Amino acid sequence: MxxxxxxxxxxxxxxxxxxxxxxxxxxxxxxxxxxxxxxxxxxxxFEPFKLVQRCIVLLFTIPYIILHSMVIVGCMHGLEWAPIGEMINEAFGYPVLTAVGLYLTGGVWPKKS
Missing domain, CATH: 1.20.5 (Single alpha-helices involved in coiled-coils or other helix-helix interfaces)
Incomplete structure (x- = not known):
């Protein structure tokens, strides 16, 4: 060598x-x-997590829609349920907004570097 x-x-x-x-x-x-x-x-x-995100969205949005539907029907029949609608928004508004926002925007927001 x-x-x-x-x-x-x-x-x-x-x-x-x-x-x-x-x-x-x-x-x-x-x-x-x-x-x-x-x-x-x-x-x-992220595809496997989409199923979990759908479950979370359904977990919050179904009761939210049902409760608001009950308030709308009650108001149509002359009952004063508007304060109940405000309570529903206070209790479910931000969780529903967060769950739907997470589902719709998951994985597409730009990464901070």
Whole structure:
């Protein structure tokens, strides 16, 4: 083995090292196409959680709609149920808004860097 091959290694070692450096440099910077593919892969990873999000949305929205329907029917029959409607909004308004917002926007908000 010559002095140069001892210092710099064999040709295959040098080639492997250069390939590793090139891959590392390439992985440090995202092109627009790589960013788009990353986003698609991320949305694909969120698919199992969509079922859970649907259950959460249904858990809050079904009682919300039923209770408001009862208030509307009661008001149509001359009952004074408007304060009950306000209580329903206070109790269910933000949870329903949050659940629906999470379901509709899950995975599409930009990531803060």
């Amino acid at each position: 010559s002095l140069w091959s001892r210092i710099f290694g064999s040709a295959s070692f040098v080639e492997k090292s250069l390939d590793a450096i090139t891959r590392t440099g390439d992985a440090m910077f995202f092109t627009n196409q790589e960013k788009a593919q990353y986003k698609l892969d991320l949305l694909k990873a």
